[in-house]
Amino acid sequence: MRGASVRILGGGGEVGRLSILVKLKDSKEGIIVDSGVNFDEEDRPIFSSTYPPRYVNAIVLSHAHLDHIATAPMYFISETPRVYATKPTSRMAKLMLEDFLKLNGYFSPYEHYEVKRLLENVETIRFGQMVGVGNGTYTLEFYSAGHIPGSVFTVVNAGDIRVGITGDVNTIETKLMKPAQLDVIGRLDVLVTEATYGSTLHPPRRKAEERLRHIVEEVIDSGGTVLIPAFSIARGQEIMMVLAERDYGVPVYVDGMIRQVTEIFMESREYINNFSLLKKAYEEFRMVQGWRDRNKAWRTPSIIISSAGMLKGGPSLYYLKRMGQNPRNAIVLVSFQAPGSNGRKIVEEGVMPSGEPVRARVEWIDFSSHADWKGLASIVEKTRPSKVIIVHSEVDVAREYARRLTSLYDVDVIIGENEKEYVFEP
Ligand SMILES: [Zn+2]
Ligand SMILES: [Zn+2]
Known part of the structure; x- marks a missing residue:
């Protein structure tokens, strides 16, 4: 029986700048899901932390928003890890990262060359697809997250632990998007969930x-x-x-x-x-x-x-x-x-x-592309994890969402903190 760990490299107690490392408990090598930025009051980028690139088996880009992708090119300064993204995500990532460099090049540790290397290393994925990574150490699964076209809900199978990472997620139907594919994900052990709107309800x-x-x-x-x-x-x-x-x-x-x-x-x-x-x-x-x-x-x-x-x-x-x-x-x-x-x-x-x-x-007018707290709770309802880690949320909102979740379900809820690693045993 092999345990797994989840480390928060960004997005703990903050909306945006998401980056999650999932790996076997005793292994150095792991999977990065998202690697984004936030912006300070002067609109300067704050990058997420990175993991030593030589130990990165793969990077998954859940979708093309900068708060999920704009630190990722840093991994291509010294290495060329495989990137998994849907076709619309990789095409929009090119547009967004080039625009990001145009506006923020002065503050960026990487340049157009690294963006190009990232894009060259993208392996296009589709919803419902499974891929083995790191000589079969990890299996990745991808489902639609319903947030924007091409956005994925990623499942990382690490040892005997099944970790689901929502990325940004929406559970309602809009003219543009079908809701997240929650019915086909199956049971998770650990759910790493965004909770941007963990304490509010959106109007229909x-x-x-x-x-x-x-x-x-x-x-x-x-x-x-x-x-x-x-x-x-x-x-x-x-x-x-x-x-x-x-x-x-x-x-x-x-x-x-x-x-x-x-x-x-x-x-x-x-x-x-x-x-x-x-x-x-x-x-x-x-x-x-x-x-x-x-x-x-x-x-x-x-x-x-x-x-x-x-x-x-x-x-x-x-x-x-x-x-x-x-x-x-x-x-x-x-x-x-x-x-x-x-x-x-x-x-x-x-x-x-x-x-x-x-x-x-x-x-x-509220046209949010993020699930509200009831939508978020429906993810827990359908994937029945025993542990939930809340990320991509203000701390107060995360606390309130945690309180609501524990009153509804038999689940341990952790409010994810940056730089912390959480270990899970089967
Ligand atoms: Zn986001
Ligand atoms: Zn987003």
């Missing part, structure tokens, strides 16, 4: 969609323009799909990195829930090609879906500066807004980045 998606359509109709009817700042990956495309169901009688523009990601999704049919709706949006909406288009889009009644989702930069910030002073317009936020971001400031303080008051209507 249908309600969020209705509210968005209603606001858009009101603003367009009164001759205004709607700006919808959205994350480039998944949120932007989901909003496109919600709007494609109806004709609002005005052009819909799509701007920023959302465009490139939409092109990747158009070639990732098997990872999209309602592909024909995405196709309709892609064909009918106008992709903003440059400054001439951009300068035209906001001047007449229209709907503009644009990155960046928190108005930190990108074309959405350009549009905000031009549209935010007109009371006929609306800014509809559909993404998480970090404290201190421009998006949070217009919602909570009603001020533009310039400090002037916002005169446009401001709305914030």
